[in-house]
Amino acid sequence: MHCGATPVFVDVNAxxxxxxxxxxxxxxxxxxxxxxxVDFGGFPCDYEAINAMVVKHKNIFIPTTEEQKMLGxxxxxxDSAHSFGAWYNGKRAGSLTDISVFSFHAxxxxxxxxxxxxxxxxxxxxxxxxxxxxxxxxxxxGQNKDALAKTQKGNWRYDIxxxxxxxxxxxxxxxxxxxxxERYDSETLPKRKQICEQYxxxxxxxxxxxxxxxxxxxxxxCYHLYPxxxxxxxxxxxxxxxxxxxxxxxxxxxxFIPVPMMSYYVGIGYDIKKYPITxxxxxxxxxxPVFYDLTDEMxxxxxxxxxxxxxxVIAK
Numbered sequence: 498m499h500c501g502a503t504p505v506f507v508d509v510n511a512x513x514x515x516x517x518x519x520x521x522x523x524x525x526x527x528x529x530x531x532x533x534x535v536d537f538g539g540f541p542c543d544y545e546a547i548n549a550m551v552v553k554h555k556n557i558f559i560p561t562t563e564e565q566k567m568l569g570x571x572x573x574x575x576d577s578a579h580s581f582g583a584w585y586n587g588k589r590a591g592s593l594t595d596i597s598v599f600s601f602h603a604x605x606x607x608x609x610x611x612x613x614x615x616x617x618x619x620x621x622x623x624x625x626x627x628x629x630x631x632x633x634x635x636x637x638x639g640q641n642k643d644a645l646a647k648t649q650k651g652n653w654r655y656d657i658x659x660x661x662x663x664x665x666x667x668x669x670x671x672x673x674x675x676x677x678x679e680r681y682d683s684e685t686l687p688k689r690k691q692i693c694e695q696y697x698x699x700x701x702x703x704x705x706x707x708x709x710x711x712x713x714x715x716x717x718x719c720y721h722l723y724p725x726x727x728x729x730x731x732x733x734x735x736x737x738x739x740x741x742x743x744x745x746x747x748x749x750x751x752x753f754i755p756v757p758m759m760s761y762y763v764g765i766g767y768d769i770k771k772y773p774i775t776x777x778x779x780x781x782x783x784x785x786p787v788f789y790d791l792t793d794e795m796x797x798x799x800x801x802x803x804x805x806x807x808x809x810v811i812a813k
Contacts, residue, residue: 502530506757508772513710514724515542517774522550527559531572536580536590538709538752539606539721544585544593547573567622574598577616581607582686582719590719591616601674606689606721607681609674612666634658636665685789689720692787695796696723705729705807707781722752723785727807732780734810739783741806747799750784 498504507520514537521532532551534542555570565572578600580590591597597616601609615632617625634641639661647653666674677685693711700706707726711718727735735751742749755775757767769776785799 505529506767506772508774509537509778511774511778513540514538514778515540518543518546518550521547522554525550525554525557525571527557529554529558529571530561530565531574533574533576534594535576536578536583536718537722538718538724539579539581539583540710540718541580541583541585541590541593541716542575544573544575548594568595568619572596578602578605578613579721580719581605581721582681584715584717586715592618595619601670606685606719607674607677609666609670609677612670612674633665635661636663637661638663686719688789689787692791692796693720693723695793696725696785696800699800700725700803703804703807705811720787723787724752725783725785725803726778726781727783727811728781730781730811735781735783738806738810741809742783742802745798745802745806747802748786749803751779751782752784753779755779 505524507524508517509515510517516534532547534544534547536542551571551573558565558570560566560569573594573596575590575594575597577590577597581599581601583590585593591599595618597618599605599607599614599616601607601612601614603610617628619625619628633643637643639657639659640655641658642652642655643665647655693709697708697711701708705728707728709722709724709726711720727738730738739749739751755769755772756762757769757772757775758779783803785803786795
């Protein structure tokens, strides 16, 4: 919206929370410039289908910028904020489509405290190195040299080539990220997987529990969230369950209140009634804690709180 684009929402899958590919296709018009799939909870979307779809519809694509003319089709820009470390058809998240954007915010499964990364995989005739350099300029006030480059012998002179922004990652944050990267596959990811498997092992025994999909043939998420859904409850009952869980001194969350329910978007005409599966998923969802220092005893405490709270509310 900041760049003048109009967001067009479509509904999600009832199974895994991710964008419904058939609904994307219904929404494509000659004005469509980008599809932004969200890897909810760290589980990758169906990029094979989405990537094929933008090629299928390239004949109706009308470019309005030089970059759009170069691409010649709709861009696929993956919101990979949750999916660092996930796999899809033998490839890691970040390499699945044109551009992927990661978040390393403090609550993410790999963190630099704040910040993120853009992974470029644009096709020819784009040069991804050139696009990278352009993004670096945009993130640092439009400067054509960063601080390190300016400290090199005789290299102090620089230029401002565009207005630019201030959204560069600091060196301190980057160092945190390097340490997190080193331990991610050997420590962080296995620990998160273990916690989620413990939850599923217990909760799958209950008919009221709809456990999340974290792995299918060819796809494995990165266990960023554990989005439990409670079968057969209303939004009000779900909220009551959350209150009961908090009374056990266990913190849970909801991912997410749908954007079309937010005041600003309601005010400009978006309506959650157009996205019934999104609302159904949201209204029954409770995210259980998943973090590295969660002990087996803590997991048992969470499970005990969830089971007792659900059964207390649905028994009424």
